[in-house]
Amino acid sequence: MKAPSSPPSGESPIERDSKSPVFAAEFKDAVTLRAFGLVLGGLLVQLAFIVSYVGAFHSPTPHRIAVAVAAPQQASAKIVAQLNALSDDPVKATAAPSAETARQWVLTRKTDAAFLFDAAGTKDTLLVASAGGPSVSQTATQIAQKIETAQKRQITVSDIRPPNAGDGRGMTSFYLVVGWVIGGYLTATIMGMAAGTRPANRQRTLIRLAVLAVYAAVSGIAGAAVVGPVFGALDGHFWALSGIGALVVLASAATALALQTLLGLLGTGLVILLFVVLGNPSSGGVYPAPLLPAFWSAIGQALPPGAGTTLVRNTVYFSGHAVTSAVWVLGAYAVGGAVLAWVASWRNERRHPNAPATEPETLPEPSPAG
Template structure:
């Protein structure tokens, strides 16, 4: 039955777009008279669209602020350095290094050169300063032992600090790199770029599942199935990433299965967190929060381009507590340092994975209790006659 107040005029064919048969979206005379430009603006940009544009603007601004804040002026802060010096001058050398303006290093004494080198390779310090005993030479030469595979920027900065300090004392310093990056690893950034790719794949995989089947699974069985699918996806993604970084480019060779496990856990952590955020907050807000955690905050603080001692305090503090930074440390220190100094990173990455899984399950339970989620329909309905017989 036609509505009582329906406007007069010839009926339009079914499927004709609003505003005319040409699909131009132009308003008719009465609509234009009622709303004018403001009416057209309201039709063109809804409140929801304006809200989404505001969200995109905030994400864009977050990118700019976070990356520039982390990278615009790298400054050394308390780079850990082991000092080996004759007993009569050891305390003086440590005190002199710790008194440098701006507090660029944190020097501690080491008993001998072998111990100091082990500390560098076990990632407890970033450099070892070996002071040559007095020998009567016109310009005594000391050594700075570094492992640039752990972060070329830190090694170079430590070398510059040592050279300036020694020049002021009338001494020279020789740089000894005991663990440089692989020739195919360039500036030691392969671990960072591998982790970025795996993390992006993880949270985009969760977003793809949400777009295909809804961000809020109808029951706990669906949550379990989706997490299982993401676990398989993580294993395949980790394998593919290690194949690219090892056999294909030979950038991080020699630890294939260890890196595969780390890569799979990295993808699973990002996917589980991404799914948990979407279940709790919905797709749009969940994806935005995943971008905040993994990209806006995670990438610049991860220690890839500039390791933690060169980052401002905020980014240095959060870097190893986020999945991107923990995974970067795991990959780099496994590939170059036999896994030394990675225990915290393992705990952090595992905690994010478990947290994402718990968020997905608890979010589904809470939404079910509040009646937000629809009741699950039978997966395989019987014949039409069987359905009628149950009514």
Template sequence: MATIDDGTRPTFVEEVKSAVTARAALLVIGVLGLMVAFITSYAGAFHHPKPDRVPLAVVAPAQVRGELVQKLDRLPGAPLDPRPAASEQAARRQIEDRTLDAALLVDPRATTDRLLVASGGGASLSQAVEAIVTAAEKQQGRTVRTQDVIPAAAGDGRSLSAFYLVVGWCVGGYLCAAILAISAGARPANRQRAVIRLAALALYAIAAGLAGAIVVGPILGALPGSLFGLWGLGALTVFAVGATTLAFQGLLGVIGIGLAILVIVVFGNPSAGGAYPYPLLPPFWQAIGPALPPGAGTWAARSIAYFRGQSLTGPLLVLSAWAVGGALVTIALATLHKTADERAGGVAAGGEKHLPA
């Protein structure tokens, strides 16, 4: 046990003060805050999934179409957002381009109608729509036969593979940036060092994107679609998350890693539309999901795998914005850091010139 200068043994409180620095205490408190935020975000998003204005096409003869749309629109809690469609072909096209999530085909001459769903875009959403429409039709003395027009692959249980793939890419992105910070300092010493880190991250992103695409495609058979499309998406996702983490580190130092976890993991993962697609999430998570890398990546991966690349522009722009923004902020902060150090060095040098011999 250490002793104080006068030879007496330190008290327990003094030992604690010596062993636990203020910086360590603040970091532990920050970790506790992240844990509470994690529990709150995941439980808040998933504890009570409820359909909210799910886009649904209604194909029916003109004389009954309007009334049927109104009835479905007035269901308690507004779970559906019904809209008329001219034909089954038109409804299918809108499902395939991800404008709609389902379509109800009504035949007044029979007592059974058809419901078209696309479980490739989210099995939980398809099941929720089926339950709602079945209950509504039962009240009218009718039955529903469900047809999955874009089913999830046999190896893609509950269509979650795209989500887990993107989560893996995101984890790889911020861990790579964190390792660069641990090994060489949280803040790059100058602009050249920042560019080198970003270049290393880019090479890693290319390798990580390819590895993920190979695992879920040829190896596991979990996701269909273009291997090269998923590879490109993976590289962009990993770089976007990694560059964002580098930017946060340049701004806040090691604490920036915690901020990256808050944005990507705590807020990004539960709002990504993985386990529960957007119409099943509460409003807050619906709003932020498409703007964060996990949500944009999950939507894009499902589009590549099941929807022939439809509705990709928005998610790719989101990921590109995080990638470019993170890279520019990283370089800008490194430049400012070097300038500040040079000014400090200049003041010190200037002061030394006027010191007496």
């Protein structure tokens, strides 16, 4: 009986098979151009994530922190000029007619801090509101202490609006909004995936928007319950936070639905780019706008994470002051996303006129006889 021949050149059967035409065909089928594009897209999103977060947070530098100055007229003009002449523009000083006005400017978010000059002595006061961003309050304090030491004066810092005891570093607003935003676009994405590969039509889009609106309302109430009654971080504003949450979730979900209906898988990537890669680091949750580089500072309040964080913080801690632009931004994403989703589905209908309006019914296969 003839013994089987051994593989040439000492190759194992596995190595030999890996070079066979079958393996090559399998490899070609597995590593398609689409698969390569998806992997490349994932790599680009990953790098964008790293660049965005490191770029925003690696070196926080104060830039034009708004400060009110309350002092006698002659001293006020001199102090304002000195502050505005500081190298690299760390603060933007504005004269306030009185100490009480300067205090109100801080509480209504017109300024981040207030400098009260003591004309009769050498002990001045700096008013801050760390609930609006502890890092800005700390930076303003450091700048004031440095200037006062150079002038041989003393400064007393008074935090007139600190975060709640359960809010720690004042980050609850940011974490709450991040959860709402992620929940909104993930739910829209899951609904789109559940529909398969067929293009969405107008009727299905309206149904999805209605479901997302209900989900947004439930999500808003759930989030408000977690930060309020459950953990006591943002107590006393349950229904206001519920409404804000519904608006944030609907803005995120409607925008995601629109981009995914319009662009397919590319739309999902664009949603992640806008809301996570760019939106989170620029939101002001970790470092408020005066400490961020120019690019992130400029875009932060134009995206749902930033607008939502500002809306929650200013509602809870500052009696709803300075929230108008945030409401308009979120409303624009919610309404604009819904309209764009409907228009994109109408375009799909025109491009795919023979697509069924509803899911085809699947009949059970007949059981074998016997």
